[in-house]
Amino acid sequence: MVHSDEQAQAGGAHMAAREDDIAFRIIDLLLAHGLSTAPLHYAVAHAHLDGSHPAISAAIDAQRTQGKPFDACFMAELYEEHLAAEAIRHACGVGSDVARLLDGLLDQLQQADAGSSNFKASLDENIGRLDPAGSSQHLKTVAQRLLEAALKASESNDVLKQNLEVADQEARQLRSELARHRRETLTDPLTGLLNRRGMELEMARVFADEADGQSAMLVLDIDHFKHVNDTYGHAVGDVVIRKVAQAVRQLIPEGAVPVRYGGEEFAVLLPPCSPEQACGVAEKIRRSIEKLRLVRRHDKLAIAQFTLSVGVAMRALGDDLEGLFQRADQALYRAKSGGRNQVMLAA
Ligand SMILES: Nc1nc2c(ncn2[C@@H]2O[C@H](COP(=O)(O)OP(=O)(O)OP(=O)(O)O)[C@@H](O)[C@H]2O)c(=O)[nH]1
Numbered sequence: 001m002v003h004s005d006e007q008a009q010a011g012g013a014h015m016a017a018r019e020d021d022i023a024f025r026i027i028d029l030l031l032a033h034g035l036s037t038a039p040l041h042y043a044v045a046h047a048h049l050d051g052s053h054p055a056i057s058a059a060i061d062a063q064r065t066q067g068k069p070f071d072a073c074f075m076a077e078l079y080e081e082h083l084a085a086e087a088i089r090h091a092c093g094v095g096s097d098v099a100r101l102l103d104g105l106l107d108q109l110q111q112a113d114a115g116s117s118n119f120k121a122s123l124d125e126n127i128g129r130l131d132p133a134g135s136s137q138h139l140k141t142v143a144q145r146l147l148e149a150a151l152k153a154s155e156s157n158d159v160l161k162q163n164l165e166v167a168d169q170e171a172r173q174l175r176s177e178l179a180r181h182r183r184e185t186l187t188d189p190l191t192g193l194l195n196r197r198g199m200e201l202e203m204a205r206v207f208a209d210e211a212d213g214q215s216a217m218l219v220l221d222i223d224h225f226k227h228v229n230d231t232y233g234h235a236v237g238d239v240v241i242r243k244v245a246q247a248v249r250q251l252i253p254e255g256a257v258p259v260r261y262g263g264e265e266f267a268v269l270l271p272p273c274s275p276e277q278a279c280g281v282a283e284k285i286r287r288s289i290e291k292l293r294l295v296r297r298h299d300k301l302a303i304a305q306f307t308l309s310v311g312v313a314m315r316a317l318g319d320d321l322e323g324l325f326q327r328a329d330q331a332l333y334r335a336k337s338g339g340r341n342q343v344m345l346a347a
Pocket of ligand 1: 222223229233238262263
């Protein structure tokens with residue numbers, strides 16, 4: 001027994017030492033690439049260094065081999081692709097387990113409470129029927145005791161019920177926190193639009209709901225965005241991304257689902273409409289971006305005009321979301337190769 005306790009302690013100590021070692025290596029890795037120790041970076045680095053996510057390690061190795069930047073965008077992409085779904089699944093699983101448990105407990109409690117109230121009522125009624133002057137006095141005393149016992153049981157039930165109601169309240173709060181967590185996991189923090197994960201879940205849900213209508217997909221991409229970043233810096237690049245997201249959000253009809261699915265790449269699932277209406281929305285967004293004039297705040301430098309290319313595809317019978325997206329993406333490619341700053345409708 002002592003032996004196995006020692007073994008367990010030694011095992012625990014070994015694991016703790018290994019975790020410490022990983023923690024140091026994570027910090028080394030993040031510092032070496034100029035990355036902050038933000039939870040997202042830490043999670044990706046941890047998944048890589050503890051060997052639990054070979055796909056993340058392979059992507060990191062490939063990025064290094066190809067000499068591509070090991071930056072915040074890359075870390076966010078890895079998190080989105082490999083870890084976000086896990087976090088959502090875990091959060092939703094925990095939430096529904098807690099809720100199921102509490103629903104079951106409350107049901108049982110209500111049944112127990114109803115049972116003991118009935119018991120009390122029936123005893124009350126029977127005691128009332130006994131004759132106090134008759135030989136049943138003894139019976140009445142016994143029944144009185146039973147009533148007291150039932151009352152006590154009912155009181156302790158009340159306390160239990162109150163406790164469980166508090167627990168139920170807490171579970172509801174937990175459920176709403178989990179819902180908030182889920183929303184955050186599906187949202188791009190820079191623009192507030194749905195992210196790639198949100199696209200996979202939310203857009204797919206709306207797409208399935210609109211199975212009968214001819215909805216449309218817009219795929220939008222900022223032109224020469226690398227040049228914007230290289231010329232004015234990453235912070236201005238971020239402002240440009242936010243401005244495009246704002247224009248998209250303001251100019252799409254109600255019921256449309258906008259997402260930022262990549263760095264400077266956006267998509268919108270439009271509710272059922274004609275090709276002219278879909279292209280009209282795309283054109284409005286393109287024009288509003290073309291007209292934008294930004295000035296860098298700290299030195300009042302005027303940012304050169306930037307533009308947007310858009311591919312549009314109409315949903316056809318039997319289309320799945322991916323097929324529709326790909327046709328819109330091909331149309332975008334033609335818009336780019338045709339000179340950019342234009343809208344192209346897929347054949
Ligand atoms: N500022 C900023 N830049 C980002 C972000 N995500 C990706 N990028 C940058 O976006 C740029 C994308 O460049 P490319 O894919 O070469 O495309 P492009 O320069 O827009 O060229 P075309 O699409 O062909 O017109 C890269 O420089 C990325 O580093 C982000 O969140 N913020």
